[in-house]
Amino acid sequence: xxxxxxxxxxxxxxxxxxxxxxxxxxxxxxxxxxxxxxxxxxxxxxxxxxxxxxxxxxxxxxxxxxxxxxxxxxxxxxxxxxxxxxxxxxxxxxxxxxxxxxxxxxxxxxxxxxxxxxxxxxxxxxxxxxxxxxxxxxxxxxxxxxxxxxxxxxxxxxxxxxxxxxxxxxxxxxxxxxxxxxxxxxxxxxxxxxxxxxxxxxxxxxxxxxxxxxxxxxxxxxxxxxxxxxxxxxxxxxxxxxxxxxxxxxxxxxxxxxxxxxxxxxxxxxxx
Amino acid sequence: xxxxxxxxxxxxxxxxxxxxxxxxxxxxxxxxxxxxxxxxxxxxxxxxxxxxxxxxxxxxxxxxxxxxxxxxxxxxxxxxxxxxxxxxxxxxxxxxxxxxxxxxxxxxxxxxxxxxxxxxxxxxxxxxxxxxxxxxxxxxxxxxxxxxxxxxxxxxxxxxxxxxxxxxxxxxxxxxxxxxxxxxxxxxxxxxxxxxxxxxxxxxxxxxxxxxxxxxxxxxxxxxxxxxxxxxxxxxxxxxxxxxxxxxxxxxxxxxxxxxxxxxxxxxxxxxxxxxxxxxxxxxxxxxxxxxxxxxxxxxxxxxxxxxxxxxxx
Numbered sequence: 001x002x003x004x005x006x007x008x009x010x011x012x013x014x015x016x017x018x019x020x021x022x023x024x025x026x027x028x029x030x031x032x033x034x035x036x037x038x039x040x041x042x043x044x045x046x047x048x049x050x051x052x053x054x055x056x057x058x059x060x061x062x063x064x065x066x067x068x069x070x071x072x073x074x075x076x077x078x079x080x081x082x083x084x085x086x087x088x089x090x091x092x093x094x095x096x097x098x099x100x101x102x103x104x105x106x107x108x109x110x111x112x113x114x115x116x117x118x119x120x121x122x123x124x125x126x127x128x129x130x131x132x133x134x135x136x137x138x139x140x141x142x143x144x145x146x147x148x149x150x151x152x153x154x155x156x157x158x159x160x161x162x163x164x165x166x167x168x169x170x171x172x173x174x175x176x177x178x179x180x181x182x183x184x185x186x187x188x189x190x191x192x193x194x195x196x197x198x199x200x201x202x203x204x205x206x207x208x209x210x211x212x213x214x215x216x217x218x219x220x221x222x223x224x225x226x227x228x229x230x231x232x233x234x235x236x237x238x239x240x241x242x243x244x245x246x247x248x249x250x251x252x253x254x255x256x257x258x259x260x261x262x263x264x265x266x267x268x269x270x271x272x
Numbered sequence: 273x274x275x276x277x278x279x280x281x282x283x284x285x286x287x288x289x290x291x292x293x294x295x296x297x298x299x300x301x302x303x304x305x306x307x308x309x310x311x312x313x314x315x316x317x318x319x320x321x322x323x324x325x326x327x328x329x330x331x332x333x334x335x336x337x338x339x340x341x342x343x344x345x346x347x348x349x350x351x352x353x354x355x356x357x358x359x360x361x362x363x364x365x366x367x368x369x370x371x372x373x374x375x376x377x378x379x380x381x382x383x384x385x386x387x388x389x390x391x392x393x394x395x396x397x398x399x400x401x402x403x404x405x406x407x408x409x410x411x412x413x414x415x416x417x418x419x420x421x422x423x424x425x426x427x428x429x430x431x432x433x434x435x436x437x438x439x440x441x442x443x444x445x446x447x448x449x450x451x452x453x454x455x456x457x458x459x460x461x462x463x464x465x466x467x468x469x470x471x472x473x474x475x476x477x478x479x480x481x482x483x484x485x486x487x488x489x490x491x492x493x494x495x496x497x498x499x500x501x502x503x504x505x506x507x508x509x510x511x512x513x514x515x516x517x518x519x520x521x522x523x524x525x526x527x528x529x530x531x532x533x534x535x536x537x538x539x540x541x542x543x544x545x546x547x548x549x550x551x552x553x554x555x556x557x558x559x560x561x562x563x564x565x566x567x568x569x570x571x572x573x574x575x576x577x578x579x580x581x582x583x584x585x586x
Contacts, residue, residue, distance in 0.1 A: 109283070110290030113560045115522040118540070122556050125544030126302050202421050209423050210529055210541055225424065229530075236431050243424035251419035 008259030014252030015194070018072050018245075025068035031059035033066035034217045042235045051241055054224070055231055056217075060238060064245060067219035072249060074134060074214075075200035079193050081139040086146020087189065091177055093147065094154025105151065108144045116141045116199075117206060124207050129215040138203055142196065149192060150185055157181050187264040195257030198250040205246045221246045276575060284568045291560040292350070296343045298556065299549050350557075356550035358543075365554045368539065375445060376528070376535030379458060380520045382451050384513065386459030387466060392509070395467035396502060399474025410467065417464035422523050426457040426530035443532040454531040458523055462516045469512055473505040480504070511570055518566045521559065 026033070031049075037057035045052045051060035093104035124137035157163060163180050171179075207213040208222025216223060224242035232239040308326070311319045321329075330336045337345075349356065355365035398410035433453060434442035440452050477483070478501050486496045525537035532538070536555065543551035 106286065106290065109287050110294060113287050113291040113564050114294075114556065115518065115559050115563055117522050117525065118556060118559045121525065121540070121544055122298060122552055123301065126298060126547065126552070198419065202419075206421060206423070206526060209421075210526065211545065222421075225427065229427070232427070232431060232435060236435065239427060240424075240431060243421070243427065246421060246424065247416070247419050250421075251416065254419055255415070 005259065005262075007255060008262070011252050011255030012259055014248065015197075015256040018068065018249045018252060019076070021065070021068040022072035022076065023069070026066040029059070029062035029065045031062040033058060033062040033219050036217075042231060042238065044235075045237070052235065052237060054238060055227065060241060063219040063224060064221070064242060067221050067224065067242070068245065070131075070214050070218060070220045071201060071204055071208075071222070071246070072197075074131060074204055075197050077135050078138040078142070078200045078204075079196045081135060082143040082196065083146050083189060083193050085139065086143035087150045087185070089143065089147040090150025091154055091181060094151040095158050095173070095177070095181060101151070104147070108147045111141070111144050114141065117203065120203060121207065121210065121212060124212045129212060131214065134204065134207065134213065137207075138200055142199070145192060145196075146189070149188055153185050153188060154181050157184055187260075187267070191257055191261045191264055194253055194260055198253035198257065201246060201249050201253065277572060280568055280571055284564050288561060288564055291564070292347055292557060293343065295553050295557045295560070296346055299553060300339070302547070302549070355554040358551050359548045360546055365550050368551065369536065369554060369558065372534065372536045372539045375533065376521065376524050376537060379451070379454055379524060379528070379533060379535060380517065382455035383459035383462065383520055383524075384517070386455050387462035387516070388513070390460065390463040391466035391470060392506075394463075395470025395509075396474055396505065398467070399471040399505065400478065400497060400501075402471075402475050407471075410471070414464045414468050417460060421526070422457055422461050423526040423530045425460065426453070426527060429453050429457055430530070445531075445533050445535075454527050454533050457530070458520060458527045461523055462513075462520060465516060466509060466512055470505060470509050473508050474501060477501040477504040511574060514566060514570050514573075518563050521562060 021028075035058070037053070040049075040053045040057035042055060043049055043053040043057070049059050049061065051064070054060055054063065089104055089108065093101045093108075096104075119141045120137045123140060124134055127133040127137065157180060160180075163176060166176050166180060204213060205220070205222030205225070208220045208224075209226045211223075211226060213223045214220045216227065221242045225239070228235075228239040228242060308319075308321065311321060327336075335342070353366060355369070357364055358368060394410050398407045401407050430442040430453065433440045441450050442453065444450055445454075478497075480500075483496060483500055486500055521536075524535065525540055527533070528535050528537035529541055536558075539551065540555045542548075543555065
């Protein structure tokens, strides 16, 4: 029997919504999100500008929509890079023998010694703003969870009979990894990646808010919040609104991660 | 026992050595000429130095030495607690940090108090009244809270309590009133995690067989909850508070930035902004040391408190 939690369904829909917004967001924007319009500075909400305009007269709704590409899109890139690197390290550690395992896990522990946001801030700040730099800064501080997860599962799988038989039959290491080690990892990886998208969205907007994100005028939710701080007295809605999509996106991906975890656990129980 | 302690401490030292190497390596990431960047940080972007003086400064400062030699020298200085000087104002980094750390600690302790006041009663009640509307409300708020960036919560609190109600100041530090909003902002993040954990622990404790036995003996519900359930549920909370201390210091960066609280977190943002490398290195490393030390302490205390973990460790 399977329970379908309505909140989980909503969260998965929300996560898919934000993923598609990363693709179509800039096209949905009714006005140009970047070009300033000095005659319209801090205009209150109206029919043409449903959320009003920002301190440079740009339509706020358009900027929030267009920002999805950076805020969610970069988060997805971060997660993919971290997952690929972490999975490779975990596979090598789990299947590469004791010495390799010892060295790689010490390396993982060392990277774990830094609080994620502190390290990301230092790396992003020193490298200077820009998409690739931010992806590097956030992936380099977050690949370790994948490495630990994959190592544990690989150790278990490598000790199993199929892998021993494949080795005896002379199957090469790459083929063993592809056929025996990777497939059982996928469900756990997807769960971890979904929750990681939420953390990455929060981290990207956090960097942007502190002034080390994608540089203006490119719209990004955290950077917009930072720019809007100065106008909290004159236009409170501007100071608050860019934070809404951050919370909604993080919430969706968090809960979608929970939903997928429950599904994976249920599938595991059913298989037993 | 001693073997376990020594192994863990040895591991921690090794991790810290690796962390110091990564921290030093971090500065090598800096694009362009490091010396010119330092000169610009200190004297402004218009500064210009000819090749000859650049080369002379490099050799005096030892910047022309190979990477590993410079790293060894840096670690040697660190071990003598010499953190170098700020590139911006030339003050010793250790002094700067000592001055700012106290302010962050003040904020962190206040935040822990807020977190305890919020999470202990709410987490216990939610666990005791599992499945009721009160429980659902607590769970929903906690779920929302874990998706809420602390700087946005800070902005919302400033809007409500400083701009609209005008009861607390939005910026700066000093008296108790300045402490309220930043402490609530920083503390509520910890409160969310702790309350969730406490709720789960309470549910588990109430389901334990000795609770059923106590009911069977005819003890009053108050006595059962007070003497048997709450005590067991509170044990993991102590551990979590220690672990959360590390995350609190991390979260303090954004919170200090929002509220203009000039502690260590704001110093870090300023240093990264100005590319004040010695300050960045020192703060990154301090966070790593605190992180590793707190984790080590929690491991050792858990080991000491809970005999079951000793079997696993052996």
